[in-house]
Amino acid sequence: MVKLAHEHTNEDCLKLVTIFQSLPEKDLKRVSEIVSEHHFRGGEFLYHAGDSADTLMIVAHGQAKVYQIAANGKEQMIRILQTGDFDGEAALFENNDRNSFAQALMDTDVCMISRTDFQQLMTDSPKLAVNMVNAFGQRITQLEQQNTEVTTSSVESRLASYLLETSAGLNDERFTLPLKKKDIATYLGTTPETISRKLTKMSDDNLLENKGLKVKILDSDGLSMLV
Amino acid sequence: MVKLAHEHTNEDCLKLVTIFQSLPEKDLKRVSEIVSEHHFRGGEFLYHAGDSADTLMIVAHGQAKVYQIAANGKEQMIRILQTGDFDGEAALFENNDRNSFAQALMDTDVCMISRTDFQQLMTDSPKLAVNMVNAFGQRITQLEQQNTEVTTSSVESRLASYLLETSAGLNDERFTLPLKKKDIATYLGTTPETISRKLTKMSDDNLLENKGLKVKILDSDGLSMLV
DNA sequence: TAGTTTTCTTGACCTAGGTCAATTTAAAAC
DNA sequence: GTTTTAAATTGACCTAGGTCAAGAAAACTA
Numbered sequence: 315m316v317k318l319a320h321e322h323t324n325e326d327c328l329k330l331v332t333i334f335q336s337l338p339e340k341d342l343k344r345v346s347e348i349v350s351e352h353h354f355r356g357g358e359f360l361y362h363a364g365d366s367a368d369t370l371m372i373v374a375h376g377q378a379k380v381y382q383i384a385a386n387g388k389e390q391m392i393r394i395l396q397t398g399d400f401d402g403e404a405a406l407f408e409n410n411d412r413n414s415f416a417q418a419l420m421d422t423d424v425c426m427i428s429r430t431d432f433q434q435l436m437t438d439s440p441k442l443a444v445n446m447v448n449a450f451g452q453r454i455t456q457l458e459q460q461n462t463e464v465t466t467s468s469v470e471s472r473l474a475s476y477l478l479e480t481s482a483g484l485n486d487e488r489f490t491l492p493l494k495k496k497d498i499a500t501y502l503g504t505t506p507e508t509i510s511r512k513l514t515k516m517s518d519d520n521l522l523e524n525k526g527l528k529v530k531i532l533d534s535d536g537l538s539m540l541v
Numbered sequence: 542m543v544k545l546a547h548e549h550t551n552e553d554c555l556k557l558v559t560i561f562q563s564l565p566e567k568d569l570k571r572v573s574e575i576v577s578e579h580h581f582r583g584g585e586f587l588y589h590a591g592d593s594a595d596t597l598m599i600v601a602h603g604q605a606k607v608y609q610i611a612a613n614g615k616e617q618m619i620r621i622l623q624t625g626d627f628d629g630e631a632a633l634f635e636n637n638d639r640n641s642f643a644q645a646l647m648d649t650d651v652c653m654i655s656r657t658d659f660q661q662l663m664t665d666s667p668k669l670a671v672n673m674v675n676a677f678g679q680r681i682t683q684l685e686q687q688n689t690e691v692t693t694s695s696v697e698s699r700l701a702s703y704l705l706e707t708s709a710g711l712n713d714e715r716f717t718l719p720l721k722k723k724d725i726a727t728y729l730g731t732t733p734e735t736i737s738r739k740l741t742k743m744s745d746d747n748l749l750e751n752k753g754l755k756v757k758i759l760d761s762d763g764l765s766m767l768v
Numbered sequence: 769t770a771g772t773t774t775t776c777t778t779g780a781c782c783t784a785g786g787t788c789a790a791t792t793t794a795a796a797a798c
Numbered sequence: 799g800t801t802t803t804a805a806a807t808t809g810a811c812c813t814a815g816g817t818c819a820a821g822a823a824a825a826c827t828a
Contacts, residue, residue, distance in 0.1 A: 382685070384693035385768065392685050403681035406674060413682070436671050443670030444663050447633060450677035454630035455640070457684040458609070458619050465691055465730030466611035469815070495776065503692030508815060510777055526776075526824075541612065696785070722806065735785060737807055753794075753806075 326374045327351075327425035330398040333445040341439040348431040352424045354378075360401075360416035360424060367412045368429045372400040376422025379497060382414045391501035394419075394493070403450065405429055419493070467541075469504045473512050474540040476502060477522070477529065487531040495527070553601040554578075554652035557625040560672040568666040575658040579651045581605075587628075587643035587651060594639045595656045599627040603649025606724060609641045618728035621646075621720070630677065632656055646720070694768075696731045700739050701767040703729060704749070704756065714758040722754070 327349055328334045328342055337345070351374070354360060360371055360378055378395045392414055395401060404410050406429055427435075436443040463472060476498070481487050491498065495506040502509075513524045521537050523530040531537065554576055555561050555569055564572070578601070581587060587598055587605055605622045619641055622628060631637050633656055654662075663670045690699060703725070708714050718725060722733040729736070740751045748764050750757040758764065 382689045384689055386693060388693040390689040390693050392688070403678040407678045408675075410682075413686070433671065436674065437667040440664040440667050440670060443667060443674060444660065446674045447663065447670060447677060448635075450674060450681060451630040451634045454677060454680055454684065455637075457681065457688065459640070461619070461684065461688055461691065462609045462611050462617040464688065466613060466615040466617050494774095505816065506776070507778085507817085511815090514777085721804095732786065733806070734787085734808085738785090741807085 326423075327372050330374060331372055331400055332398070333400070333442065333449050335445070337439065337441055337445075341435070341442060344435060344438075345427075348427055348435065349425045350427075352426055354418040354422045354424060356418055356420045356422075358418050360418065360422075361412050362415055363412055365412045367404040367410045370400060370402045370405050370427045370429070370432050371395075371416070372425040372427075373397055374423040374425050376424075377419040377492070378416050378422055378424075379419055379493075380414050380416045381500065389500045390503070391497060394501075400449075402446075403453070406432060406446075464503050469502065469508055470512050470515075471541050472502045472504075473509065474516075474537045477531065478534060478537055478541070481529075481531050481534070487534065489529060491527040491529060553650075554599050557601060558599055558627055559625070560627070560669065560676050562672070564666065564668055564672075568662070568669060571662060571665075572654075575654055575662065576652045577654075579653055581645040581649045581651060583645055583647045583649075585645050587645065587649075588639050589642055590639050592639045594631040594637045597627060597629045597632050597654045597656070597659050598622075598643070599652040599654075600624055601650040601652050603651075604646045604719070605643050605649055605651075606646055606720075607641050607643045608727065616727050617730070618724060621728075627676075629673075630680070633659060633673075691730050696729065696735055697739050697742075698768050699729045699731075700736065701743075701764045704758065705761060705764055705768070708756075708758050708761070714761065716756060718754040718756060 328345055334342065334345060349372075354376075361367075361369075363383065373395045375397055377397070380392045380395060380401060382390050382392060384390055393399075395416070401416060404412060404414075436446065463475075480492065481489060493501070495509050499506045499509050513522075513529075516522050516537070517524045519536070521531070521533045521540075523532060555572055561569065561572060576599075581603075588594075588596075590610065600622045602624055604624070607619045607622060607628060609617050609619060611617055620626075622643070628643060631639060631641075663673065690702075707719065708716060720728070722736050726733045726736050740749075740756075743749050743764070744751045746763070748758070748760045748767075750759060
């Protein structure tokens with residue numbers, strides 16, 4: 315009965331995503347009518363740079379990475395879409411092309427809404443529009459913060475804070491890193507080699523135990539000191 | 542009759558800001574009713590980190606810088622608010638405190654709208670809400686781009702692109718840098734010393750002439766090559 | 769289970785650019 | 799004007815972390 319989960323995806327989109335929360339019943343109904351569901355296997359692309367950006371994408375189950383390729387060919391991770399996250403900023407205005415890639419990191423269900431449908435919906439549902447503004451506002455705040463961190467603090471500090479956040483998010487001081495080192499590296503604006511080295515160092519300093527992608531935080535206070 | 546300019550500020554806010562463009566007449570009227578006008582002298586703060594963020598601020602005339610202080614005490618410029626720009630993301634949702642500083646760089650007129658007024662207005666004016674989503678979407682795209690640049694390209698490259706943008710914005714290959722080197726430095730995630738050195742180098746390479754804050758671009762193609 | 773491919777680790781090396789300090793220049797105040 | 803204060807430049811130095819290369823260890827695949 316694996317299929318069952320998928321049959322509920324539409325509903326999940328509505329439940330999972332904060333922008334759809336506390337919408338009046340009639341708006342929710344309209345949302346469910348214009349949502350279409352898609353499935354991606356791990357490694358498949360939700361979109362490529364250059365595609366026209368005309369669809370709002372909501373991750374109902376799974377995980378996808380969004381990244382850009384810089385002028386010099388380097389890959390830069392922009393964000394990881396988790397269950398409930400949506401990718402919209404570029405999709406919802408004007409006739410822009412995508413300037414990033416989105417790739418599923420595992421089997422992933424995505425709910426999609428076309429730009430025109432969504433814009434119409436926003437016009438009709440003030441509450442939804444306000445929710446969108448809030449969601450975008452938070453994302454902007456977060457991006458500004460990230461920008462500040464990346465230019466003012468060391469790789470060690472950023473890695474420490476990444477580990478603490480990941481641990482907190484999973485609610486366990488013992489966890490497996492959710493991304494390959496290469497991906498963590500481009501996310502933190504560094505290289506896999508440096509990640510390896512810094513983890514070894516932290517391990518030497520008894521801040522954590524580390525084997526491959528497995529991490530056990532031993533001294534979270536010590537890690538916080540690095541941030 | 543200097544005061545005259547100020548008496549028109551309310552109106553200016555409505556005209557200048559893209560989010561208020563193409564709003565129905567009745568919405569515009571309401572906006573003008575809830576806007577209040579404030580004047581800041583160069584150096585004065587529009588707000589400090591820690592202040593409660595409950596006001597949307599629109600720059601009607603002048604220029605202000607928005608910056609954060611990182612954990613290690615370093616200053617990081619987030620953005621320069623030009624005439625017509627507004628600072629809103631943090632102000633418009635929840636009971637957040639400001640996490641940044643905004644300081645006028647010259648005499649500056651600011652139109653302010655309280656959060657509650659603005660949220661009410663958004664609920665009543667779907668068009669305004671859609672405009673906000675668009676504005677925020679563009680800002681997100683830009684921040685993501687900036688993030689990618691700062692982590693993947695060299696200071697030289699970022700400076701070159703900053704110079705080209707500034708020149709293009711002013712529509713003149715001969716211009717005075719609109720910010721102190723220190724500010725440009727924190728904006729580009731570097732130091733004043735490095736800016737000085739890179740400019741000297743570019744000057745040696747006959748890409749530009751430079752004296753203090755005065756710049757004349759001699760070879761914009763050459764500069765583009767550095768990006 | 770062996771073979772293939774991808775990811776991770778470690779060492780050796782190097783350089784962009786940060787830091788600190790001393791002048792010079794420019795801007796503000798008096 | 800002269801004095802004070804802030805900003806910009808330049809030199810000397812140093813280090814975080816990037817690059818390249820070679821093994822080791824996982825992760826797939828057939």
